[in-house]
Amino acid sequence: MPQSARDKKKDSAGRMPLAEHLRELRNRLAKAVLAVLVVTIAAAFHYKGVVDVFTGPVLRSVGCPTSFADLAERTSDTTCARITINGLLAPFTLALKVSLMAGVVLASPVWLYQLWAFVAPGLHRHERKYAYAFVGAGAPLFLGGAFFAYEVLPTTAKVLIGLTPHGVDNLLPLDDLLDLVTRMVVVFGLSFEMPLLLVMLNLTGVLSGRRMLSRWRGVIVGIAVFSAVATPSTDPLTMLALAAPIWALYFAAVVFSLLCDRRKARREAAGPGDDESSDLDLTPQHIGEAEPVSAGRVLPARPDAEDDRADG
Numbered sequence: 001m002p003q004s005a006r007d008k009k010k011d012s013a014g015r016m017p018l019a020e021h022l023r024e025l026r027n028r029l030a031k032a033v034l035a036v037l038v039v040t041i042a043a044a045f046h047y048k049g050v051v052d053v054f055t056g057p058v059l060r061s062v063g064c065p066t067s068f069a070d071l072a073e074r075t076s077d078t079t080c081a082r083i084t085i086n087g088l089l090a091p092f093t094l095a096l097k098v099s100l101m102a103g104v105v106l107a108s109p110v111w112l113y114q115l116w117a118f119v120a121p122g123l124h125r126h127e128r129k130y131a132y133a134f135v136g137a138g139a140p141l142f143l144g145g146a147f148f149a150y151e152v153l154p155t156t157a158k159v160l161i162g163l164t165p166h167g168v169d170n171l172l173p174l175d176d177l178l179d180l181v182t183r184m185v186v187v188f189g190l191s192f193e194m195p196l197l198l199v200m201l202n203l204t205g206v207l208s209g210r211r212m213l214s215r216w217r218g219v220i221v222g223i224a225v226f227s228a229v230a231t232p233s234t235d236p237l238t239m240l241a242l243a244a245p246i247w248a249l250y251f252a253a254v255v256f257s258l259l260c261d262r263r264k265a266r267r268e269a270a271g272p273g274d275d276e277s278s279d280l281d282l283t284p285q286h287i288g289e290a291e292p293v294s295a296g297r298v299l300p301a302r303p304d305a306e307d308d309r310a311d312g
Contacts, residue, residue: 028114028118029114031111032107032110032111035110036110038107039107040099040102040103040107043106044096047095051098054181055178055181057153057157058083058157059083061153061154062081062157062158062161080170081161082169082171082172083171083177084174085174090175098178101182116131130203138193138196141196142193144192144245145185145188145189145193146188146189148192148241148245149184149187149188149189151241152242153181156184156230184230191226194246194249195246195249195252195253196253199253199256199257202256202260202261207257208261209254209261212254213258216251219250220247223246223247224239224243226243
């Protein structure tokens, strides 16, 4: 529906009938699905390159050598892994899975915009401002976490493959490897979103900056444990490479929350502005004992009323 036609359906408050909302939702969904479908078809022709991007770091780290020179240099103590596919239809299923995943990720700007275009008209101006700020900060944070996951993946794979007993070949199903990489990217990306979640809780009044600061010791230990588990390496620098950015983001969220709390306290102390209404105190108050009320004096009857009664 054109923009002018949709505006005519709105009332003075910007509201639309339910049928118009459903029609717009249908159009937004159709555009989002079409974008994902187009990108998925395009990615299907290059899915092998997408697989190489995900499996390349693992192969370079723990992959078994394939050339004669590498095989000659390999000793009996060397542990390596081979990536395998099991089944006749497995390559076709893998192609569909990888292509669809690439389509959803690469077409995310389109379907995210369609989602925002459907939700934004129902938001207030300050709500839109907060939404822009959270999206603008959340996207780089998630990408930073995903980058760290991609960087620590070779070290993690080398440590885990090193647990394989001697004389045993390690076969890595490609489906399982892709699922592992995807989970690591998502978990690391969400871990970098933790400070943003703390800021959101502070802005909504659920969590104060002083309370966040009082828990800093437990948070430091928790982040260190998470980094040690996510990067199972004997090298402490690898763990610190992941923990240090999350520590810095946590304290940045604490400082931001403390500043917001201080500004909120100054605003409450100054009272409402000339164009703002004050908060009403709706707490029930005790009104005490009820005072006795004497009965009113009865007025004498009118003489003409008595005459009328006698005539009747």
